[in-house]
Amino acid sequence: MSTGPSRIKDPRLLDRVMSAEDAARFIQPGMTVAMSGFTGSGYPKAVPRALASRIEAAHAKGDDFRVRVLTGASTAPELDGALAKVNGIELRLPYQSDPILRDQINAGRIEYLDIHLSHVAQYAWFGLFGPLDVALVEVSAIREDGLLVPSSSIGNNKTWLEQAKAVVLEVNSWQPEALDGMHDVYYGTALPPDRRPIPLLHPGDRIGEPYLHCPPEKIVAIVETHAPDRSSAFSAPDAQSEQIAGHLLEFLEHEVAHGRLPPKLLPLQSGVGNITNAVLAGLGRGKFSGLSAYTEVIQDGMLDLVANGTLEIASATALSLSPDATERFVRDIDRYRQHIVLRPQEISNHPELVRRLGCIAMNGMIEADIYGNVNSTHVMGSRIQNGIGGSGDFARNGYLSCFMSTSTAKNGSISRIVPMVSHVDHTEHDVSIVVTEQGLADLRGLSPKQRARQVIARCAHPAYRPMLEEYFERACSKSFGKHTPHLLDEALSWHQRYVTHGTMRPDANNSNT
C-alpha cells in the first residue's frame, strides 16, 4: 500500500506490521479507544473502517459491540462516520462534526461529552475517562530509534500513547516526510502538586521535542496506509463574511490607533470556517505585518498569511488545509517549517499560555443574547451542533474574545441575536466583542443594560431589531430585577416559536395556529 521506501525504520517493530483488519481485532466490545485526529487531520484512516466492519458483523449475529471513542477533536467520515453508521459508538468525546454521528447524538443514542480541548489530556491523567484500552494513532513515520514522527496533527497523542495499555499505529506515507521537525512535543506537564511553569514566552518558542515517545513493547500493531486527510475545498468568502471581517479589522485598527493593541497585534487564535478565513484574508491585505498566531488549527487563510509574510509565526496543534493549499504546503514545506510549530493540544490551548500571550480569540457562534452570553454548541438549546472545541480555552483566558456570525440564519427564519441564548457556553463575563454583518459591539467595560443597547443597535438584523428593542424595553420596566432585565415567560419564546413554527418571526403564530 505504501509508496516509496517504508516509513517504518525501527527493525524491532517490523514483526507487528499487519493489515487493518488484523489490527482491528485488538479492539473489543466496550473498550475505550483513544484515537488521533484533530479538525480532519492526522486521524487513523484504515483501522476505524476495519473496526466498523467487525462491529457490523457482530451486530448481524445479534452481538452487542460498541466502543468509547476519544480523539483530539473532529475527524472524518472514515472514522466518526463509519463507526456511527454501524451504531458502533457508545460514548464520544471531546468534539465532533460528523453529520451521521451528530444525528445519533441528537437522537439520544450516543453519550457525547463536550469538553474544553485543553482539558482533555489532564482529565485522562486525572482518571476521569477510566482506563484507556487502546491508543490508535496515525504517525507519518517511525524512526530507527523507535521515535514517532507525528502526523498532520498532534492533538492528545502524547497522552494517548502514554496512558493506553496497547498501541496501534497507522503509518501514513501520504503525509509529507518533511513534516519531520515541524512538531514540538512538550513532555514537561505533570499532575498537581508537581506542575511547573510552562516555559513558553512567544508563539514560536520550541520547548519540547520533535517526536512522540512510545515504549515498543506497548505497540501491538502497525498498519501502513497511504491516504489523504479529509480536506475540503474552501469557498471564497461570501459578502456577509467579508462584511463581518471588515468590521473586525476596522476594530483592530482602531484599537491599535488608540494604543490598546500593539501594531503587530497579539497572537491570533482563529476558529474554523469561512468567516474567520475572511478575517485572515483581510489581515493579509497590507495593513498589518509581523503578526503571530497561537491557535488550534492552521487553515488555508493562515497558510496564505505565512506565504505572503504577514504572519511571522503560527503555532497550532493541527494543519487542516484544502487540497490546493496542501499542494502549496508540500511544495514549500521547508520554508513553512521556519514559520510553523505544531504542539499537543493541551499546550496549543493551555490557559496559562493563552493568558500569558494575550491571545486575540476569534470564534464563530450559534447565537448571542443581548447581554453578551454566547451559545457555541446547541441549536435551540438542546441539539448539539459540534461542540465547544477550543473556543472556551481562548475566550476565557485571552486578551480579547470575539464571537462572529451572520445576524440571521436559515433565510432569516432564525435570528442569531436573541433575548436569551438557549444554551450558554461563554458567559457575559467572558465575551468582549460580538460581530455580525450588521456591525460590531464592543462590550468591554459595559454593564448588562449598556451591553444590550450595543448588541441590539449594532449586531441585530433590521428584521429582528425592533422586536429586540421592544423586548428589552418591556423587560426594563417589568423584570423582577432590573440589573439584567428579563421576562422569563418570553426569554426563550423565540426559540420555541422556531421549534413549533419553523421560524422565529412572530407572524408565523398567526398563519400557523
Next chain:
Amino acid sequence: MSTGPSRIKDPRLLDRVMSAEDAARFIQPGMTVAMSGFTGSGYPKAVPRALASRIEAAHAKGDDFRVRVLTGASTAPELDGALAKVNGIELRLPYQSDPILRDQINAGRIEYLDIHLSHVAQYAWFGLFGPLDVALVEVSAIREDGLLVPSSSIGNNKTWLEQAKAVVLEVNSWQPEALDGMHDVYYGTALPPDRRPIPLLHPGDRIGEPYLHCPPEKIVAIVETHAPDRSSAFSAPDAQSEQIAGHLLEFLEHEVAHGRLPPKLLPLQSGVGNITNAVLAGLGRGKFSGLSAYTEVIQDGMLDLVANGTLEIASATALSLSPDATERFVRDIDRYRQHIVLRPQEISNHPELVRRLGCIAMNGMIEADIYGNVNSTHVMGSRIQNGIGGSGDFARNGYLSCFMSTSTAKNGSISRIVPMVSHVDHTEHDVSIVVTEQGLADLRGLSPKQRARQVIARCAHPAYRPMLEEYFERACSKSFGKHTPHLLDEALSWHQRYVTHGTMRPDANNSNT
C-alpha cells in the same frame, strides 16, 4: 484620632495629613475612584463617608454628583452603603454585597459590572475603565522610606496606586502593626506581549515584596483613622451546612482512597459563608493534615485550621475575620505570619496559578440545573445578588470545581435545583461537583443526560425531585434535540411561577389564579 505613635513615618508626607472632609474634596463629580477593600476588609473608612456628605450637600443644591467606584471586592456599609444611600454611585465594579447598593442596582439606577476578580487589574491596564482619577487606599502604615505597609487586604491596590492620577491614603492604626511582613506584592506582571511566567510553585511561595510602592508626589492627601474592619460574627454551622460539608468531606476522602487526590489534598479555595466554614471545620476534625489553601479570603474557619495545624499554609488577598477571630489573630500574629501570605487579587486568583496548583474550588451557588450549569449571581435571572467574585477564576481553571447550597430556599418555595438555570455563570463544561444537603453529584466524565440523572437523584429536594424527573423524562421524549433535552416553554417556568406566585411549587397556580 490615632492611638499611639503616628503610623506615618515618612517626613516628606506629613504636610499632606488632613481631615477626611478635606481629603474628600479631591473627588469631583463624575470621577472614577479606585478604592481598596476586599470582603469587608482593608477598605477606606473615613473619606467615603465624607464624600457621601459632600454628595448629599451637592444634591440638596440640585447639583449632580455621582462617582464611579472600583474596588477589590465587597466593602462595608460605611463605603458602599453610605455612597449608595445618597445616590452617589454612577457605576460600580467588580463585586458588591451591600443591601442598599444592591437594591439600587436592581432598581436599575446604578450600572454594575460584575467581573471575574482576577480580570480587574488587567482590564484597568488595558484601559477598559478609562483613566482612574483618584486611588483611595487604606494602608496600615507608611514607612520612613515611603513604602506602604498594606492593610488587611491587598485587592487591586497595587494597580490603583500605579494607575491613578492622584492618591488619597487612609492610614488605619486599628490594623495590627504586625501585619508588616505578611504581604507579598508581586511587581512582575506586564501587558502582553511582555508577560512572563509567574514564578509561584507552591501556595506559600513569596515572589514579591512586602510593601506597596507609590511615588510621593502622587499622594495628595493622607487621613489618619482608627476604625475596625466590618466584621460580623459567624453563627455556628446549621444542620444543613453540616450535611453539605459531610457529603463533600466524604467525597474528598473517597478521592484520596482512589488515588485521584493526594493525602494532603490540593490547595483549597473556599468561598465565603456558613457552608464553606462548615467544610473547613470538618477538615479540621482530624482526618486530614498538612493541607494548604490558595484562596481569596481567609475567614474564621481557615484561621482555625491554621491554629490547629491542619493547614500548613494559607495564601489569600484578604483577611475577613469575626471579632473573636480577629482577637485571636492579633494575639498570635507572629505565629500566623509563618503560615499566611496576602497577595494582590490578580495573583491570588490568577488562572495560570490556579491551574498550576490544581486548586480544589469550593463555592456557594444560587442554583444549579440538571445539566450542571450553575448560576452564582442572579436571583430569578434578573436580580443581581452579589456577583461572580472569584468563583469563575477557580472553577474554570482549578482541579475540581465544587458548588454547594441547600437544595431549597425560602422555606421550600424555591428549589435550587431547576430544569434550566435562569442565568449561567459556570457552564456545564466547568462544573465538576454539585452538593446539597441531600447529597453529592460527581459530574466528571458524564454526558448531559447522565449528569441530569445524577443531579436529580442526589441533589434535589424530595419535594421537587418528582417534578424534575417528570420534566427530564418528558424532555427526553419531546425535546427538539436529545443531546441536552429541554422543553423551551417550560424550562424557565419554575422561576416565572416564583415571580408570579411567590413559589416554584405548582399547586400555587391553582390557588392564586
